[in-house]
Amino acid sequence: MKAMTRRLVVGTAAVSLALTMAACGKTDDSKSGGGNKDKSIGLLLPDTVTTRYAKFDRPLIEAKIKELCADCTVSYDNAAADPQKQAQQVSSMIAKGVKVLILDAQDSVGIRSSVQAAVDKGIKVVAYDRLAQGPVSAYVSYDNEKVGELQGQALLDAMGPKAVPSSKIVMINGDPADPNAASFKEGAHKILDGKVNIAYEQSGLWKDTVANQKVTAAITSLGAKNIAGVYSANDGMAGGIATALKGAGINPPLTGQDAELAAVQRILAGTQSSTVYKAYKPEADATAEIAVDLLNGKDFKSVADGVAKSGSGQDIPAKLLDAVSVTKTNIKDTVIKDEMYTITQICTVEFAQACKDAGIQ
Template sequence: MTRTLRGAIAVASTVALSLGVVATTTGASPGQARQDVKIGLLLPESKTTRYEKFDRPYIEQKIKELVPDAQIDYYNAAESATTQQQQVNTALAKGDQVLILDAVDAKSIQSSVEKANKAGVKIVAYDRLAQGPVDAYVSYDNRKVGELQGKALLDALGDKAESGQIVMHNGSPTDPNAAEFKAGAHSVLDGKVKIGKEYDTPNWDPNNANQQMSGAISALGKGNIVGVYSANDGLAAGIATALEAAGMNVPLTGQDAQLDAIQRILLGTQTITIEKPYKPEADIAATMAVNLAQGKPLPEDLTPTTVTSGSGQKVPATLLTPVVVDKENIKDTVVKDGLYTVQEICTPAYADACKEAGLE
């Protein structure tokens, strides 16, 4: 288990313990304190495998651990900001006291956040910081993600950094995290390598990324492209397909530690991904939501910092630290952290690559 993961779990465990303490000191029994907890969970999409495979089950599991009788209303917006606004209305109509919200569009959801706030409903911004009167926020240090990606790309390029151009795929313009990844990457890459083409990719669509990469290859010439910055693994999947079709294999970054990305890293068609362990983030969001649903203040160790949203609100927050995953540390990161088993990674198509990397 990584030091980052151990630390985040310790924070969540400390806060979980504090729930019982607060219930006792307010004169209510734990059973009384845990009645009538209603939480809405609103996730943005399912094309990225993390949301249905990890985020949703981890959040629901932690809420039920803290409050066995809690009502959890789940919604997935399928990449539609309009759908998510309608889902907020539905959650409010159902009487949810707290919404754990991962916004499709951080700006357009502001009116819904304001509506919830006026109704006395608390908002925990999850992974992406929505605009408006948000009550708490948990995510990873997204600028640090971009910095780590940029450094990994430069390290992989070596002397080639000065002899060609890179292509950048920065993700969805409606996702505030994408802007932070981009800023972090540019802070490392600018002045060190020439950026031949740079793209935003609406809705983090891998098919779009594939078309963009094919266009960049045609425009720049495949012999002039020495590396590709991809903000996440979904985009990297589309990019890798375009590179393969052009007979190219250059350093390629990613993020989210998706299973297919780990397998591409083993094959050498992707260089790194960024692991952001989902369980600590999910546990903290669930604990925040339960505290708020029960009318309790958030413990200071759960919100050690403050961030400013795009609409100017100061929001108490936890920002966790991301981890770089490459071919050398797969066993000590995603396997040790319980994200995947060796058997899940090392299917027959990847058996030789796994053996070479010591995954047996």
């Protein structure tokens, strides 16, 4: 009887071990892609509100990685604008054993300890679009101060003769947790200061609802007819701002950034004066190239041919691309020419006449 009991225990343990090993070997293919763990790359993006991340950044980065490294796997997650969630996602990537981590930080300062933890485990971190603090290996983005300069100049151009020191404008900046927001703000101030009166300035936290509330407050404070222009740091917030302006019965020049489809349509309709087009493919391609080079132990500085200084004082090898200001006059030569959107996507029934008037057929 004792021998039979021992055989039963051993047999049960063996089955349990086999099931445990099977469970451990199972992967979530929707996130990890399965495959070669020694060639695994993590991709963490910051939010789901900004349309670019799901529509452009993720698919472009994943496609370029696959093109450069057929047996590479990509593990993906999104922080949904929650910095604590993103910190947990970094820990998950470490546990998965990724070799390189592409990180677009929701909170560039708060994520520093997570970056350090990843590097301590031998993971190379590539800061994407936003320069995370900590020992990152490389950074890929646009020259964000110049982006702010483009926005400021576009606002002055749209204001025309009203761009005088006495004219009051409203300035809605991005989230202070995003280092890019500070760069956009600095660049815009370089252009606007002394040329117009920045009568109301607040952060919209990259949220259309918050931006709407801030501009509604500005209208109450300044008076609708006294607002000569509105600086919005991105298109998502510009959507909320345009709604507030319409509600107040005014339509001053309004900037944006990211060349979102809705923003391009607003520009055609005349409820937004400009956006900034930062072509996603060059940014995504450069990031994928650097990630694969780091994975394979190759020199990546032919791609990261510049330098950026992080908030933690480090000089980081960087690829900084040039952006383009977009108005009604050059939609055809920018976002349409680059096939970011088709004419059919832009020129829906609601915007058909506006497209025709702008020469977009």
